[in-house]
Amino acid sequence: MIRIDAERGSRSLKIETCNTDFAIxxxxxxxxxxxITAARQGLKVTLVQDRPVLGGNASSEVRLWILGATSHMGNNNRWSREGGLIDELLVENTYRxxxxxxxxxxxxxxxxVKQEPNITLLLNTAVYEVIKSKGDEIDGIKAFxxxxxxxxxxxxxxxxxxxGDGIVGFLSGAAFRMGAEPAGEFNEPMAPDASYGELLGHSLYFYTKDTGKPVRFTAPEFAMDVQKEIPRYRNFNAKEHGCKLWWVEHGGRMDTVHDTEQIKWELWKVIYGVWDYIKNSGKFxxxxxxxxxxxxMVPGKRESRRFEGDYILSQSDLIEQKIHEDGVAYGGWSIDLHPADGVFSDRSPCNQWHSKxxxxxxxxxxxxxxxxxxFLAGRxxxxxxxxxxxxxxxxTCAYVAQATAVAAALCLKYKKMPAELYSENYIPVLQKELLKTGQYIPDVNFEDKDDLVRDAHIQSSSNxxxxxxxxxxxxxKRLSIAAGQMLPVQPGRFPSFTALLKADAATKVNVELRISSKYGGFTPDTIVAVKQVELQPGEQEVNIDFDVVIDKQQYVFVCFLINEKVQLAYSHERVTGILSVFNGVNKAVSNNGKQVAPEGSGVESFEFWCPQRRPEGQNIALQFREVVHAFTADQLSNGADRPTLQPNAWVAELADRAPVxxxxxxxxxxxxRIDLVFDTDTDHPMESVLMTHPETVMPFCVRNYHIEDEQGRVVYQKKDNYHTRNEILFxxxxxxxKLKVILEHPSDDVPASLFSLRCYSFKSH
Incomplete structure (x- = not known):
């Protein structure tokens, strides 16, 4: 029993002091x-979260899907799913x-998080004060x-x-912005005017369930009459729930930090009004x-404060895809702005413009x-x-956060402040360390002098x-939408090939060879050659020779244009680094097959050629007279762990039943240590909630393999692998x-593949 007598003075809270390397x-x-990234770098980390669960807008409290550059597979960003830790989490979530x-x-x-012994996790803990002894440096924080x-x-x-709201940055005195800059500040034609509004609002979601028997609903008195208040009320239906109703948004005209509770109440009025409309209007x-x-119970917040660093990214950086000497991450979502009036606006609920x-x-x-x-991370x-x-x-937010974690480790190692990593030319070191963690950085290849494979002889049982x-x-499949086959090629004459087609009647089909105007891009906006193929009724093999020379290694697109009278043959085989794409429609990301940019917007017009989700998306059954691409073992040490200009992968022949x-x-x-990087299909967006996926393991991923030394002794064996990166520590x-890696094909239709193989000796570090 505890009994405490009355005391005259006020009591104090229990106080715990945490000394850590990196406070997040x-x-x-x-x-x-x-x-997690910082903890694996060897830092002692304290993670402070003001909610009872992790994940923020992705958690069960909000339930928004995690997305980034892949953008629901609705853009031309091929193989763009983010790497490193966010990839590990999305692959794990798709599996489980x-x-x-x-x-x-x-x-x-x-x-x-709990698997990492270097992390101290504080849930339900909110920061309320910053401790400073100098004006430009934080000594500590207080949280309750x-x-x-x-x-x-x-x-x-x-x-x-x-x-999210930048509580530490705000309390510490860090320079920040809130709202939209005038168009002239960064020469941004897309900067919104006052009628559109300067802030994106909050959204609140709901889930529904079929109980198998009639259920009635009596609305609360605060429920809104959405038929009177919501201009787009006809867009509501009984089937959509969760974050598919992302456009139920409010608060862009308010203070999105301090008015959050008021915004939430307005969104509750909308939600219960929507459900009243669906249940009681008689229309559903x-x-x-x-x-x-x-x-x-917690609104998903899109925008509030943005803090100022030594560089402010702007519209031209995104649209022109500018290269920065200190590039450490990437994005690929559209420039996605929403009217400040949100669900109460009669405008389109979003204004999405994609870069190429x-x-x-x-x-x-x-x-x-x-x-x-x-450091700044997230939005x-x-x-x-x-x-x-x-x-x-x-x-994207998580991806830049991974970069800050590795940067923090370097700051502590070299006794530098964050800005000094840039000013004192530590960026190449930072980029290298990021690449080691699986972070892909556009236009930056991995060169690691400690990798023993660089000095080795590599060969394979088949290529x-x-x-x-x-x-x-x-x-x-009928050519009701234009279909294209992406193919990696080397400089030289593009080989002739055959395609199998079936025509309902005598007709003609146009076939185009396209490339991207931006070298290394995946937007097929340049037509290199055109062939018009005459077809007779029935099934037939046709030969096509574009008679062109490709001047540099890159992906090309063989495109079959729409003809409703024609069916095109597809194969069940799938190969790492080779995709079919379609000039279709994806309304989820404002993709209508072609982006038509408004005049003076600073945005480009172009067509979308995107893959289809499995089980669709089979490759076009083209057959070539010559080898189009050789997936040789030297690709394993070229420093690229995903397709870029080329697949960057070794792939075995399917006939080689135990490739080595x-x-x-x-x-x-x-x-x-041995590091292996497998193909978990970085074109798949792996949305984390609401949407389902056709498989738990990506079809290109090698599931089973083992490693032998020169005596034939098995030094490592892996069963049921599903992860991108396998780090093997002895x-x-x-x-x-000598080392031999013996792999099994993932399936009868997919040959074994591998992006990289690296070996390390701790003595060399």
Whole structure:
């Protein structure tokens, strides 16, 4: 029993002091990815989250899908899913949670964080004060946990604000912006005027459930009459719920920090009014058995403060895909701005304009320009309001957070402040360390002198000499939308090929060879050659020879234009780094097949050629007279771990039933670690909630493999792999002159492939 007598003075809270290497404030996807990445860099990390779960807008409290450069597969950003830790989490979620249950995602995030012994996690803990002894540097923060009535004093040499509203940046005095810049400040034609509004609002979601029996609903008195108040009320239906109703948005005319509770109340009025409309208007008899299963308690917030770094990313950086010497991450979402009046506006609910490809994000945008030891992560990074429209989505936010974590490790190692990594030319070191973690940076290749494979002889039991796809059990699909086959080619004459088509009647079909006007891009906006093929009724093989020379290695597109009278043959075979694309429509990202940019907008007009989601998206069954591409083993050490100008992958022949990669040295090597990078299909966006996925493991990913030394002893064996990166650490070094990696094909239609193989000795570090 505890009994405390009355006391005259006031009592104090319990106080705990945490001394840490890196304090991260905010436990959304940005904070989670920064914390795990930093912990794996060897830093002692304290992660402070003011909610009971991790994930922020992705969590079960809000339930928004995680997206980034892949953009629902509705743009021309091929193989653009973010790498590193966010890739690891999305691959894990797809494996464990293909149904998109947000509660399971909560579990996965908590599990990943708790697996890291270097992370101290403080949930339900809100920062309320910053401690400073100097005007330009943070000494510590104070935070309060509502669940254990404890005050935490957290001291660290480095801080990362990933809190969304930028609570630490704000309290510390960091320079920030809120709202839209005038068009002239950064020469941004897309800068909105006052009628459109300067801020994006909040959204609140709800889930429904079919109970199998009639359910009635009595609306609360505060429910809104959406038929009177919402101009687009006819867009509501009984089938859509969750973040498919992202456009139920409000608050862009208000203070999106301090008015959040008021905004939430207005959104509750809308939600219960929507459900009243669906259940009681008589217009949705299909909803008779539906009940309202869940309504959000925390609004998903899009925009509030943006903090100033040494570089402010703007519209031209995104549209022109500018290269920065300090590029550490990338984005690829559209410039996605919304009218400030949100759901109460009669305008289109969003204004999405895509660039032709992904854009770099520089390191200088990831730290405060005036608070020396403060990193910025998530949606608060140094961007204009217009550029914010493309950087604000969660996978992009998490990606830049990973860069801050590795930068923090280098700051501590070299005793530097964040800005000094740039000013004192540590960027190449930062980029290298990021690439080691699986972070892909456009136009930056991985060169690691410590990789023992660089000095080895590499050979394989077979290399796929690609001449086209099998027509065994081929599929015929009508050319109701234009279809293209992406193919990696080397400089030289483009080989002739055959296609299998079936015509309903005598007709002609136009076939085009296209490339991207931007070297290395995936927007097929340049027509190199055109052939018109005459077809007779019935099924026939046609020969096509464009008679052109390709001057440099790149992807080309063989495009079959629309003809409703014609069916085209497709193959069941799939190969790493080769895709079919279609000039279709994807309304989810304002893709109507072609982007027609308004005059003077600073945005380009172009066609979208995008893959289809599996189980669709088969490759066109083209067959070539010569080898189009050789997937040789030397690709394993070229420094690229995903398709870029080329597939950058070794691929085995399917007929080679137990393909082997052999790495050998003239002298013995002491190997402590082996890194392998497999193909988990970085074109798949892997939306985290609501949407389901056709498989739990990507079809290109090698599931089973083992590694032998020169004596044939098995030094490592892996079963049921589904991850992109396999880092193999040996308790005792493997002393050998030779390693063999023996793999199994993922399936009868997909040959084994590998992006990279790296070996390390701790003695060489």
């Amino acid at each position: 404030i905010g436990g959304g996807m940005s904070g989670v990815c920064a914390a 949670n293909p149904e998109g249950n947000p509660v399971i995602l909560d579990m996965i995030l908590l599990n990943k 946990c509502s669940q254990n009535s404890t005050e935490y004093v957290i001291k660290a040499p480095l801080f990362c604000d990933a809190s 008899p299909e909803a008779e058995n539906y009940t309202l299963e869940w309504v959000g 490809g992904i854009f770099q994000i520089p390191y200088r945008s990831l730290y405060s320009r005036n608070i020396k030891n403060l 608060i990074i140094s961007v204009s309001h217009v550029a914010f429209g493309g950087t604000r989505v969660m996978a 796929l000499a690609f001449r086209g796809f099998s027509r065994d059990n081929y599929l015929l 990669i052999e790495v050998s040295w003239e002298e013995f090597r002491s190997i402590d 308790e005792s070094p493997v002393e050998t002159k």
